[in-house]
Amino acid sequence: MVVIKSWERYKHHLYNDDELGLLLDISRMNFSDQFFSEMTKDMEKVYGEMELLEKGGLANPDEGRMVGHYWLRYPDLAPSVEISKGIQDNIADILRFAEQIHKGEITGEKKQAFRNILIIGIGGSSLGPRFVRSALASPRDKMKSFFIDNTDPDGIDYVLGEIGATLDSTLCIVISKSGGTIEPRNGMLEVKACYQELGLSFAKHAVAVTQVGSRLAETSHNENWLKAFPMWDWVGGRTSVLSSVGLLPLALQGMDIINLLQGAKDCDERTRGTDTPRNPGALLALMWYYATQDQRGKQMVVLPYKDRLELFAKYLQQLIMESLGKEKNLKGETVHQGIAVYGNKGSTDQHSYLQQLLEGPDNFFVTFIEVLKDREGTSPIMAENSTSGEYLQAFLLGTREALTEKRRESITITVKEINAYTIGVLIALFERAVSIYALLVGINAYHQPAVEMGKKVAGDAINLKNKILDFLKVHPGKTFSIPEIAQAIQEEEHQEMVFKILLHLTINPEHGVNLEQGHPLPETRFFVDG
Structure with missing residues (x-):
């Protein structure tokens, strides 16, 4: 050698x-x-x-924030007694809640013990706990974890299909700092609808991990969810695995979060x-x-x-x-x-x-x-x-x-x-x-300014889709080319995006959009039934 x-x-x-x-x-x-x-x-x-x-x-001068993920494992390092106590109290609260779940003191609507955890989040709110779960999982785990970390309907259906008939014994953890992030919001609403189809109350199976005063915090309070755990302004998503974001699902699974910290x-x-x-x-x-x-x-x-x-x-x-x-x-x-x-x-x-x-x-x-x-x-x-x-x-x-x-x-x-x-x-x-x-x-x-930019452009695409639908629905039965639609809604500079949106709409049945296929394909005309 x-x-x-x-x-x-x-x-x-x-x-x-x-x-x-x-x-x-x-x-x-x-x-x-x-x-x-x-x-x-x-x-x-x-x-x-x-x-x-x-x-x-x-x-973090651009957002005017402290950076405190190092305090999560050493609360005494935090710059105020309030933050230090908040971290310590939260760890104790997580351990207490996990013990109550494991002992069956907190159950679902039908009084069944929780056997599964469904984590609904995106980015670090899913990836961190998913990585640690994968690294430390064993046959001795107290609960089984599932993740919805995208707004892909087929992916959501796959996860819910895996849970199947045990949805009534599944504890849902919805993780979103603001409560307005699209992916966890959509995942929550999809899962909520699934509970309702089974005649179950989502709120009686749900826990929030979010910032105090957020939209998700208000929702969990108004609907009387089982519990809410804090996310802090000074912890970013990608460094949040040792906060409630990761510690809660990991403790529920039965992992040693104290040694992790x-x-x-x-x-x-x-x-x-x-x-x-x-x-x-x-x-x-x-x-x-x-x-x-x-x-x-x-x-x-x-x-x-x-x-x-x-x-x-x-x-x-x-x-x-x-x-x-x-x-x-x-x-x-x-x-x-x-x-x-x-x-x-x-x-x-x-x-x-x-x-x-x-x-x-x-x-x-x-x-x-x-x-x-x-x-x-x-x-x-x-x-x-x-x-x-x-x-x-x-x-x-x-x-x-x-x-x-x-x-x-x-x-x-x-x-x-x-x-x-x-x-x-x-x-x-x-x-x-x-x-x-x-x-x-x-x-x-x-x-992460570019990530925020991507969210804004996604919102613009949704607004454009709604403008297209509004236009077609006031002209039922009449076909339109891409240039005609774009001109009518004053979006001439976005004709390619108009075309992409319409192709997606015609494949999915919710809005009733149809096409007369053109040759070549971009010459296709689109309509809604009269």
Whole structure:
């Protein structure tokens, strides 16, 4: 075997923390021996800014907000007694509510014990708890989780079909900070209609996770839902998994949320330190900075070699890309910052794209996630005097070695095993790396103006659809071309969108829109029956 990197370099740059059960190997990133000393002044500034952030400084200036997800696992760090007490009381409230559900003290309308949880949310309000659920699930779980995280009718039908006749023993958790986000609102209304069709009260099976005073808070109060848990203005969706958003469904499933929080808290302590070689969050962020400087948009390939971590890459996509993908920096200058994240699990998906990683464009760096413990108990010996887990590690080591031979860079993060504590460590590690990297490149990691833009344009499309329908319905039985409709509703500049909307309307029966197909297709004429 060819020795690619020196043993001395590996030993020098390996971060090892026995208490966290964490190893971080950055030795296969090709930074110079001077890199860390060159970054000393920048890191001193970053550490000062991180301290201000955790003390409640205005870390999200565009929205005028504090950034407080670090307080969720260390309430005493919060800048006020009120916030600290609110966090502590909420954790106790979640644990108490979960115990009442598990004991059957709180039941559904028909007095049946709740057996399922249906989480209705979008983005971080679904992805965080879904990732942790997938990582920690076991046959011993107290409840079974289902998710509606889109406004796709067929997807909603599929989930409700899986729940089937047990809907009356299903606890629905509706998660929306404002209560106005389209996807969870639509999911809630679809599920509510399903309960009503069965003669059941949705309110007697529903819990809200939302901000005080929101539309969802008002709805849950007015309809007398079972419970409402808080979301706070200072926690963004992509960093909300250790708030009510994640802790409530995870506690209901029977998972150890206290150890999850402890893992994050302990990792925060290490990543809060100002000695960079002993700060794994700083090391990770500096590797991102090294890999992407003067190459904005360099991609990060995340390869966890563990089935339980299959959703980790998807979770990191949102955490990293929504936080770091920004057009403007804090000075208002156009920078187009960002790190594209993709990946899945090894060794399955290395069959999908390893060929390109080895011989295609060198526009990425890989982050391997290694888990040392294969399973509970012993494994049978397979071929070549090896277990299945030993083969899995061999694929990881072989892939890493092959990349290095091709001078492709990689980071390796190793944990001893998958449990609530180590998942908390991994969440905290990447959250801190995102914060530090954002400060290094001078961007606001805590707002998402482009996401809000997408929501606005979606609303415009709904308004356009309604204008089309209003026009057709006052001319029943008469056919119209796309230019005729667009001109009549004064939307000439949006003829393509008018056409796309009408195609969708003709396939679905709700509004009674029909067509006389043209050749070519854009010459089609549309009408509603007279």
